Amino acid sequence: MKRRDLLAGAAALGLPALLPAASHGQAAPAGNRKLTIAFGDLVSSLDPQLNNLPGDRSSDLHFFDLLVRNQYNELQPGLALSWTLVDPTTWDFVLRPDVKWSDGRPFTADDVVFSYARAPSVPGSVANFGGYLRTVASVEALGPLQLRVKTREPNPLLPLNLASVHIVSRHGTEGATSNDFNTGKALIGTGPYRMVSYTQGERTLLRANPDYWDGAPYWTEVDYRYVANAASRTAALLAGDVDVIDKVSVSDLAQLRARPEVAVHAYPGLRMLLLQPSFAPGPNRFITDNDGKTFEKSPLTDQRVRQALSVAINRQALCERLLLGTANPTGQWMPEGTFGYNPDVPVPGYDPDGAKKLLAEAGFPNGFQITVHVPNDRYILGPQTIQAIGQMWSRIGVRTSVEAQPWAVYAAAVTKNEYAMSTLAWGNGTGEGTYAMTNVLGSFDAKLGRGVSNWGRYKSDEMDAALDAAMQEFDDTKREAIVKGAVVTAARDVGIIPLLHYQNVWASRRALKVEPLSSDRTVAMMVSPA
Incomplete structure (x- = not known):
C-alpha cells in the first residue's frame, strides 16, 4: 500500500492501518560479521531528539525505533502495530508487545508519552523536532500498550509525522542531558544495535542486539566512521579500509565504476x-x-x-x-x-x-x-x-x-x-x-x-x-x-x-549490496551480501 493510499484510505475512513513490517533483521549464519562504513554527515550527538540533522538521523536508526516506519516510500508498523483514526482529531495506537529496552526493561506507552513531550524542546537543539509534533495537543497512555494522540486540528499526516520522531525511554532519559547519550549513560534504546563506544567527530562502534524484536541484524559488529572529505572516503574504500561509503564524490565516480572490486549504487534523491x-x-x-x-x-x-x-x-x-x-x-x-x-x-x-x-x-x-x-x-x-x-x-x-x-x-x-x-x-x-x-x-x-x-x-x-x-x-x-x-x-x-x-550515491565492495531504507540515510541495516 503506497503512502497516499494508506493515508487517504485507512486514515480518512478510520480503519486500522495495519501493514506487514519490513524487517530490519536479516537471517544470518552463525559467526562474527563486521561491517565498516565511512559516512559524510557529521553526527552532532547520539541524543536522537536533539537535532533533526542527516548524520544524527542516520546514527539514531541503529539504536532507537519509531512508532511508525517510513521505508521504501511506505508507512509500516514500528513500535506501533496499528493505528486508527477515531475522529478527525483523535488517533489510537496499539503498541507492539514484548519489546525490551537495551537494559532489559519493558517498553510501554508511557515511554511514548514522555518522548513526544521531550522532543520539541531539547536544550541546545539547533534543529528541533517540533515541526513533526506541532499539531499534537495531548498524548495519553490508555494502557501499557495502548496510546491515544489528540491533535489541535485534523491532521491526516500524523502517522507520517511520527515516523520521524524517535522513542526514548522515560527511565533512562528523564533528567539526563544530551551528553549522557554520548557517554552511553542514557543510550538505552530498542533498536537493532547497542553502542560499544563513541568518539564525537570520529566514529561509533556498534554491536548487534541479539534480542531485537525484529530479529537480530546480519552484521554483528559495525564500525561507523565519520570521514568528512569525499576523496578520503573513496581512498579508504579503494584501500580496503572500509566496506561502504556514502555521498560519493562526483569526481571519483568514473574511477570507482571502472574498478572491478567496487560496486556503485545510485538512486534518485529527495534532497x-x-x-x-x-x-x-x-x-x-x-x-x-x-x-x-x-x-x-x-x-x-x-x-x-x-x-x-x-x-x-x-x-x-x-x-x-x-x-x-x-x-x-x-x-x-x-x-x-x-x-x-x-x-x-x-x-x-x-x-x-x-x-x-x-x-x-x-x-x-x-x-x-x-x-x-x-x-x-x-x-x-x-x-x-x-x-x-x-x-x-x-x-x-x-x-x-x-x-x-x-x-x-x-x-x-x-x-x-x-x-x-x-x-x-x-x-x-x-x-x-x-x-x-x-x-x-x-x-x-x-x-x-x-x-x-x-x-x-x-x-x-x-x-x-x-x-x-x-x-x-x-x-x-x-x-x-x-x-x-x-x-x-x-x-x-x-x-x-x-x-x-x-542523486543518492553509495559505493561498496563488489560483494555487497546497498539498498536505501529511507531517503539518503546511511545505516548498517541497508547493507547485505550481494
Whole structure:
C-alpha cells in the first residue's frame, strides 16, 4: 500500500492501518560479521531528539525505533502495530508487545508519552523536532500498550509525522542531558544495535542486539566512521579500509565504476540544495553597496532582486559540469514524480540580461556586494557550487564573496538569521511536500514548531494558509492540489531559491549490496551480501 493510499484510505475512513513490517533483521549464519562504513554527515550527538540533522538521523536508526516506519516510500508498523483514526482529531495506537529496552526493561506507552513531550524542546537543539509534533495537543497512555494522540486540528499526516520522531525511554532519559547519550549513560534504546563506544567527530562502534524484536541484524559488529572529505572516503574504500561509503564524490565516480572490486549504487534523491535570502528588513553587514556601506533597507526584501539572483543562476550547467550528472536542476522543493511536485512550475531559465534589467528596475543598476555562507563539511560540493553561483552573480553586477564555515560555526549564526544569504540542503525526508512547507517555508514560530529551518524568515500569509489547509485535508487529491498551489506561491515570491536535487550515491565492495531504507540515510541495516 503506497503512502497516499494508506493515508487517504485507512486514515480518512478510520480503519486500522495495519501493514506487514519490513524487517530490519536479516537471517544470518552463525559467526562474527563486521561491517565498516565511512559516512559524510557529521553526527552532532547520539541524543536522537536533539537535532533533526542527516548524520544524527542516520546514527539514531541503529539504536532507537519509531512508532511508525517510513521505508521504501511506505508507512509500516514500528513500535506501533496499528493505528486508527477515531475522529478527525483523535488517533489510537496499539503498541507492539514484548519489546525490551537495551537494559532489559519493558517498553510501554508511557515511554511514548514522555518522548513526544521531550522532543520539541531539547536544550541546545539547533534543529528541533517540533515541526513533526506541532499539531499534537495531548498524548495519553490508555494502557501499557495502548496510546491515544489528540491533535489541535485534523491532521491526516500524523502517522507520517511520527515516523520521524524517535522513542526514548522515560527511565533512562528523564533528567539526563544530551551528553549522557554520548557517554552511553542514557543510550538505552530498542533498536537493532547497542553502542560499544563513541568518539564525537570520529566514529561509533556498534554491536548487534541479539534480542531485537525484529530479529537480530546480519552484521554483528559495525564500525561507523565519520570521514568528512569525499576523496578520503573513496581512498579508504579503494584501500580496503572500509566496506561502504556514502555521498560519493562526483569526481571519483568514473574511477570507482571502472574498478572491478567496487560496486556503485545510485538512486534518485529527495534532497534539494537551495539558497535562503534573509528577509530581515534592516542593515546586514553581509550585503552592502559597492563602496562597502550597509543598506538601510536590505535589497533582498525586494522580490525583483530575489528574482534576478534566481534567473542569474545556470542550474543546468551546475548539474552537468560541476556535479557531472549526479543532480537535476529544479525550481521547487519536491522532485518530479513525488507528492506535491507541480509540473506547471518550471526550472527558472538562465537569463543574465533579464537579471540585470530586474536589478535596474529595483534601483540597483550597478548591483551591490553580498556574502553567501555555506557549510564546508556538510553538503556535496556545497562550497564549490556556491562559488560557481557567485561567479554567475558577479557577471550581473552582484559582487559575491563566499564564506565556507564548519557546520558548528555556521549553525550557530544561521539559525539566528545573521547571514544575508544562507545555504541549505533539505532532505524532504517524509517524501511529500508539506514537510518542507512546515519546516522551511512556514513562518517561523518556535512555539508551534513551524519554520524551524526557515533561516531567512520568509513569511507569507498565503503560504501559511496553504499549510494550515493541507494539514487538515484528508483527501489526498485535494491536499496535493493545495501543495501544488503553495509551490506557485513560493516561486512567485522567491521565498527560497531552489537549485537542484541530488542523486543518492553509495559505493561498496563488489560483494555487497546497498539498498536505501529511507531517503539518503546511511545505516548498517541497508547493507547485505550481494
